[in-house]
Amino acid sequence: MIHDQARYTREDEAVHEPLLSEKTEESVDASDASPLPDDLTRDSLTLPAPSEPEVARHYTRLSQMNWAIDSGPYPLGSCTMKYNPKFTEDVAADPNAAVHPDRSERSVQGSLELQYRLQEFLGDIGGMDAVTLQPPAGAAGELTGILVAKAYHEHHGNDRSEVVIPASAHGTNFATAATAGYDVVELPSGEDGRVDVEALEAAVGDDTAALMLTNPNTVGLFERDITEIADIVHDAGGLLYYDGANLNALLGRGRPGDMGFDVMHYNVHKTFATPHGGGGPGAGPVGVVDELAEFLPTPRVRKTEGDGGYERFEPDNTIGKVHGFAGNWLVLIKAYAYIARLGDEGLADAAAKAVLNANYLAERIDLDVPYGPFHHEFAATAGDRDAADVAKRMLDFGVHPPTTKWPEMVPEAMLTEPTEIEGKSSLDDLAEAFNLAYADTDEALSTSPNRTAAGRIDQVAAARSPRLSWQALDEE
């Protein structure tokens, strides 16, 4: 299949859709009409002033120059780009859900109950005892989890300084550990692509606050030695952190809590199909085992005694807050609706089909796929081709390419996660795109893409002299 993406071009100016500021700009005096004294106001404000029809056209055109899950396959490994059920939008748009976070408990019983129910769902799914909904994204969940771990250690008089992270882990794991003030100990991957238990034993010790792990890992391999890994970390007095980005592969078949993980985050914008919105918002609830519950962010929600109501409460030794209010509420509602829609069987089927799809696709492509058996994603290697070039060429065939050049353990990696929402024919399209691109000439690869709204974009120039606003363009 071929897809020519919509493209608007203004030939005389060599731009695609003009900037709003190029269409219409207005300066208004901000102080004149203000009830404030002049010395407390700005002088003027200059912004685009389009009419509503212009606004509608501008953003409609921009949208048509943007790929999305509703456009076609979007197999970004580790990003779990699923279809976002439309009805969840309607549920979240309920005007009665649009309340202020400082409302009294008694006046928002409905919202509190839904929060409570979602906490329960997530606890059950992860095998965790207590859940906070506050973290606004996966990385925020990581930070929350690591801060909880830190609080736990400090509470027990344990001063630990290191977090152990496999080399194949996501960048946020490393950055999170650093943000929480930990030194990072990077664990090289074992021969089989999994954690090298001996290396882990060597890395773990009195300074180990936690091991951060995702399972299946970022090439889709299940850490078969998870029980042993957990024992090693626990024996050293460390905690086990589960990065929930890959939970989709485990739904109904394995729970982090049962594997010995003490704390985890859920990526609801991955596993639970809330839309990623071109970068966010997501939500990264955190689940913990009982011993860690007292450190969770405040407030959490529980049932009140007796009367069937719900209340907020502050965990005894809370780390405080990780979001100014209650996190990304509108996203959480959608996650609730998704989980309720699928139920036990639907969740299990999602995992089954996600894993089947990855395996089927891997079978159909001509690229090598080292390691295995993988679950929901696999890292093919582009071999002596440049993975990024192959990806660009794939754009011409009407699909979004996989994540490229990561994880580094696979040379020229193309980390591919089709998720359960692709059917056979769409996987066949994807495979064909892979194969056509992979087999194409160097010339074709390096000059691609050609059917996209923009041609290949100069990244180096963008970074060398950053132009980050229309003001910066005007200055030229």
Add this chain to the structure above:
Amino acid sequence: MIHDQARYTREDEAVHEPLLSEKTEESVDASDASPLPDDLTRDSLTLPAPSEPEVARHYTRLSQMNWAIDSGPYPLGSCTMKYNPKFTEDVAADPNAAVHPDRSERSVQGSLELQYRLQEFLGDIGGMDAVTLQPPAGAAGELTGILVAKAYHEHHGNDRSEVVIPASAHGTNFATAATAGYDVVELPSGEDGRVDVEALEAAVGDDTAALMLTNPNTVGLFERDITEIADIVHDAGGLLYYDGANLNALLGRGRPGDMGFDVMHYNVHKTFATPHGGGGPGAGPVGVVDELAEFLPTPRVRKTEGDGGYERFEPDNTIGKVHGFAGNWLVLIKAYAYIARLGDEGLADAAAKAVLNANYLAERIDLDVPYGPFHHEFAATAGDRDAADVAKRMLDFGVHPPTTKWPEMVPEAMLTEPTEIEGKSSLDDLAEAFNLAYADTDEALSTSPNRTAAGRIDQVAAARSPRLSWQALDEE
């Protein structure tokens, strides 16, 4: 500006987006699971069975291969393609408005009140005494109006057999008169593009039931002699019908009722900016002067005496019904919201800017524009170029072309109505598209368009051996 429209192509099958039926089809036994006896059921049903993600992608892709008012200029003369304010969709989507038409009056007072208010708005705007909201489109409004006229004549013992219609009128006028059982008397246009008063005098007589007229007419010319025209028709015992398609040009500056028209329809999907939805639904309310009110379709809505409520009532000599229920209710709500948003000044400004835009655009294009002074639309002539070819070429420049080859009084007509929603720069784009296409080579014209989802489509083949369903394609 250039616009490459999105395009999906399956190269091996030489189709754009495959049909749903080509993607997935399922046959189910319709009788097996039915509680009905077998002889009352069909055997099987075969239809596409896509999953929701497939449905979403299919229609998202299709939509991207479709031009709309939110894509850019859409200056179809006489169609009045305005921006459709988004908020009117939200108003119409109110779940409390979703009631059944057989509800008791007392249980739908809110809906009745809105209907009443809209009747009032329309009556005021058209200068009419009574309004029915029932007709589901302009042509249905025409039929309603002509049937009302007929009922009026019959009521007064007048058997009249002819409806007089200017040659420049819209096709629906002729077809409507025929549907109502009238003979059509076609009135050739005068030298100046308007009604030739002498010809009218000659055409009108004892058999004349009505003259159907739009004003400004379909080349945007105001019928200056309207008072005289009205007198001629009235003196002959005929009625004056106003086709409301061009009402946008008159808003706040002239009212059909004041000009002597007895009956009119409103095109709410033109004048009042309700979306046209790719062909409909529209709504074509009809307004009449007092003497005709008793013939309007049933039911209408009025205030109840005293208690501030609203009730349905049957006009004394109603023609009955022109729609099974109450017309296109969801559309009418949007029209109400639009009128309320604009108010007196907004409506008048809409007309002012619509007329200014048409005149400015006519000034900017290189094509000849016979006749004038025109109001909201003008019929340029492509001269010795083929108007349809020029239109196809315009597609490549990111605009929708005007209505072509109509009305016939202008050779190779390009009937252009930009409406008030285009700004200067968008009119400049339009003008450029006109001028570039008009000046292009014959070769370029006849091979265009090239930047569209489909190339030039073979109309003759389509009509010669019609294939109107996927079943017909399968048979090949």
Add this chain to the structure above:
Amino acid sequence: MSGADGSPYAPHTDAETAAMLDAVGVADEEALFDIPDAVAFDGEFGIDARSERDIRDECSRLFGRNRDLTEFLGRGHYGHYVPSVVDHLSDRAEFLTSYTQYQPEISQGFLQALFEYQSMLVELTGLEVANCSMYDAATALGEAATLADRVRSTSGDVVLVPEQLREGKRAVLENYCAGADLTVESYPMDDGNADVDALAERADADAVMVYAENPTVRGCVEERLAAIGEVADDAGALFTLGSDVVSLAVLQEPASVGADVVVGEAGALGLPTAYGMGLGIFACSDDFIRQVPGRLVGASEDARGDRAFTLTLQTREQHIRKERATSNICTNQAWVALRAAIHAATLGPGGLVDLANDCVREAADLAERIDDVVGAAAPVHDRHHVREFAVHVDQPAAAVAEDLETRGFAVHVIGEHLLQVCVTDLNAGRADDLVAAVEEVI
């Protein structure tokens, strides 16, 4: 944005307006209007402009005054649960804010969607041709009569319809017939079905069309369709069958019982309960392909050799054929057809058949339970039913309905002692409560 007093949807800045006036060579917009003083208007309608938000509030207050009733109403206007995806996809501006596909090269999306809609109706009716919409079932029936008039070379002028017919539908039919000099006459019913013998007697050479419904307006499955078809055939009349898009999924295929034309409601898919707003089905046999009213989308090829879609057979239509057109219809219900197609796609044949069968089952169940109430008998007709059925009540029906309304339920009153009740997936969950209310009331 133009000044507070202007249209919020006209983008002109004052400077732009000035430049444009200048280019045109006039001092102000007023100079462009060529309206004689005698008929000029001062612009004062007395309509106050309001903000978007105020209008939303105002209308939501208004609609909030509609009473919150659970509707057991049908009789031609049916609501089923419309999946959210239907709203989200059909609301895409490229669909919603487009015009008729006069330039097919940039309108492939809508054209294909309509082609697919037509195809679905072809499958459901078994007829070869379906147009892409009439306004509603009633106007479709009217168009069928005028088509019959055109294609039947009988000298006749009678359109035969069942005596039990929705009043509004008949009224619309009569208006279409009047212009074609046709007379509408009714044939008797026999316990909720057509009295075929009586019909046979009535259907002579005068008949240009015989119309029957399946299900009938009282929800009865018509059991002798083929016989009705034969009667029509024998009389040289067109056999037009009325139905709806959901019922068609399970009831006898119209083509198999000899229907020449199928009309009815397709808005039962895709549309919410919308105060009677509809989507008229019009399907017919290949024979009448050049006599069909309304828009038709056909497949063709583009200059690149790819399959492409276009409006076709336009010479039937008013904009070309004028007073000799097959119909005066222009604006139709295209977007509603799109919604119905999306809804049907979402259901698939399995979901659609299930929905239809549920309509049969729920009606039978509810009738039985109402029948158990002393003072009520249901169904009145000893037939199978789809969705709805008549109920005899010993008390005056109007009073019973009024009492039910105060208890939160709406039902039809169709006779002095007759109610009609319609049950679908939307209200089936309240059937218990309705039965309880009926018990209380009678």
Add this chain to the structure above:
Amino acid sequence: MSGADGSPYAPHTDAETAAMLDAVGVADEEALFDIPDAVAFDGEFGIDARSERDIRDECSRLFGRNRDLTEFLGRGHYGHYVPSVVDHLSDRAEFLTSYTQYQPEISQGFLQALFEYQSMLVELTGLEVANCSMYDAATALGEAATLADRVRSTSGDVVLVPEQLREGKRAVLENYCAGADLTVESYPMDDGNADVDALAERADADAVMVYAENPTVRGCVEERLAAIGEVADDAGALFTLGSDVVSLAVLQEPASVGADVVVGEAGALGLPTAYGMGLGIFACSDDFIRQVPGRLVGASEDARGDRAFTLTLQTREQHIRKERATSNICTNQAWVALRAAIHAATLGPGGLVDLANDCVREAADLAERIDDVVGAAAPVHDRHHVREFAVHVDQPAAAVAEDLETRGFAVHVIGEHLLQVCVTDLNAGRADDLVAAVEEVI
């Protein structure tokens, strides 16, 4: 669609599943899972699948239990009327269902929208760089502190914040500071503004950052911003200013008073009241461009020579720089930024300034009227206010608030005898009723 028990969003027919299993060479999907028995799970969460419609009903019933109050609440989470066009455009699937723009060639639309959002923030703050979102104001403040720590070569480790600060914001800040070994300390306030003299005393070489808000958490316009900036400068500390996107339209431009960083809420545009969900502003001067947390969109050129947009300076970010990244943020609030940009575009500078000025006017008016009520005094601070202000009540504030709630109004309790009231375009129409209720209650 797969069987009723499967995921409704997995499209596999049974035949397809079989063919795929065959291609892979396994008997069933279970064979693909490489999970040791010891940690396998039986799949029984006890969650019952429900239909789309049931979930909509269930959630609408739940939310229906939230009491219908008119909220006079603010303190960092503000609602303004969001024009309908914002919903309709931002809900377009191409925006809503896309991922981060890792392939810019097919993501020009979102990239340009974010570039435009950044530009609007550049205009509003006067600073050269704005990223395309943090989670919310609180986390943005946390990121500002760690940026200060990186860019300030002082030996200090103190972040100075006003003693009147939303508790949650400070709590988040402390969590960010803890990892960077920074200490958060507060400086005193003087009648709702910073006590600049006290601050000057406190701000020594230990200070890495001075934070101030305009308006403050109590809605006061900060009157000595330039002086605060000088204090920070003298101490070698970064001056970070907190504000919100609406207030910025009329209050002193941050760059003009020496702010190095601006954080705050932009969700006041584009987002409805959303239980605190936000959109964190992060803008700073060019000097720190390579130290900015989060995503940045830049302009570049494509191979055709056309201007094109791309995520840029990614070497700052976690996926490249790992533990040396400027932040751990990955998923952000991009779609909310899109909404804010659309909302701002719809308002234009005129509309935005009007909105901000109205927030000043309405607050002054309402404070005056509450002040007229015996037993209440407002505003507590003798300052100009934006949207909100503190109210002294003679009675216990909690009891007054509770009484107001039973009358349908929500206000903040911020002290034993202190309430806080926030008035915007959304609730201004109910201000009369609030005043009347206050009169009744105290």
